[in-house]
Amino acid sequence: MPRMTASKSLELEAFWRSHHEGWANSSLNQREYCEAHGLPLKRFGNWRAKFKDEAEAAQKGLL
Secondary structure (H helix, E strand, O other): OOOOOHHHHHHHHHHHHHHHHHHHOOOOOHHHHHHHHOOOHHHHHHHHHHHHHHHHHHHOOOO
């Protein structure tokens, strides 16, 4: 299977970051948000964890 191009990777990250921000600004829990937008809950959770790790590293001054 071919590797994902850098531009496709950035596009994918932007897609999930947009949904993560949408969820954070909503009054829905993760399951409700994913069901409303047709997103896989497990994948949403994986991206949420990635974004959380980034935020924690930035707070500690690691990024």
